[in-house]
Amino acid sequence: MDSVSLKQAKQIKSAVNDLWHLGTLPVLALGTLSGVLGIYWDIAWHIDKGRDSFFTPPHNFIYSAMLIVLVMAVYTLIRDRRQSHLHFKLGSLRLQPGIIIVALGAAITLFFAPADDLWHRLFGADITLWAPMHLIGLLGLTLATLGGFIATQIEADLNPEQKRLFQNLSIYFAIMFLAWCMLLLAEYEFGVPVFPMWVGIALLSALPSFILFLIAKLRPFLYAATLTSLGFTLFRLLIAAWLIFSDSRLDWAGETRPAIPLLIVTGILADWLVQRKVNWLLAGLILAVSSFLSNWLLVLTLGNGNWYLQALAWGLVGGLVLSVLLSRLAVASARALDLRS
């Protein structure tokens, strides 16, 4: 059997201890936060202040996120020389799998910047988040965040003495990944959707299932999914506070604010489902219904009547199907990344 001992495999021959001390994870953490904040701020800016120049304050936050992802991917690929069992060997390089995903996100972001500019020049202005080139940019930064999450899991495995630090970081990156997923729905949250309403309802019902079920399975803490959904809510409240402050004090935003998706119940349920050892099929269905119902109640409470009957029906069906698929993916990912295995 092709196997080596656990002790031998975990030997790391390098001066660099881990990606925290190398600076990769703290800087990447800042970059992912900067991107989400910048994009929400930018949409609010576009709605209330109209078109803008290249270097507006929200644009600077987005560019910072892109720059950080690019620089940290290249820097880490060069600097990380550890020869652990979980490093992918490519010539003289030793690639941490999480950083491979960050680098892929960086490459897509690098493609996005000139492609988006060329697209605008050729086909005119497209003030929508879901314009093809914008989606490519979002994909790049979301992948980089997921890469950060995977990197923390692997670092926790490689550095048992620093396990608690990387477990805390994994919760942070889970929160940021959830924020990036929900960012896809920003135009729905601002009340100016550019795509059919049912698509927004389906994505809102399904997208949280992946990371909440995954983090509940990995269980760095007892109530990891609950913590993630609470952290997400707190983060979105901070963004709202920033938009209010920048509007009232700095005149850097308008009066339009995004609605905050209600995912706390879904987080609690994800933890409960994992503790009860419920299978992925049922879990996917329950999590989708939970996200759907929580946010439908929120929409009804806020008095926004845009979730009309036809959109509700199609949105729920689409959300259930997608949520089941994402729950299956979460289970497969958890098996691979589980620290306790």
Place this chain on the structure above:
Amino acid sequence: MRRVILLLLLLCGSLAMAQWQGKQGSSVTLTIDYQGLNQPSTLTVITSPEVKGELLIDLHFRGPDEARLGKTLVRPLRNGELSFPYTFDQTGEWGVWMRYGTGIDTYQEYIRFTLAEGPRVRNYGGLFEGDLASSVPGFVQPLGFAIFGFLLLISLVTLIFTIRWVAHKKRLIQPV
């Protein structure tokens, strides 16, 4: 190879310099059956040729300083028509911004109207204008989404490959 790249750059530059002109969409008639202040009035939107899909409407009062949000509504059009109730709470200038289509292939129109005290039925006409340039063929947006789909597929494959590789390596180091 260098010639091809130069030719492509030249083509892109020429297209970029071409004057951008928006596409025209359907015409629209907005009928406001105004019943007076704080009374439920009815607004009817009729499009021709009839628009299919959802229409987004943002109805707001245009104050002396800046626009204020009134009501945002997303509803499907039936036979190109949509009616909805609204209770106006002040006289003066109001605005209705309407949009249909998806992504960058959207069409929008903005109509202003002034409300006085008494009930009245009034019609306003307009023409939707598209965000895509008139010279841009319809397949451009689907092509853009295809590029995005391709990159998404590559990302998913890489992600799955990486996770499977990690799982494989972890299995290898399990104590025998």
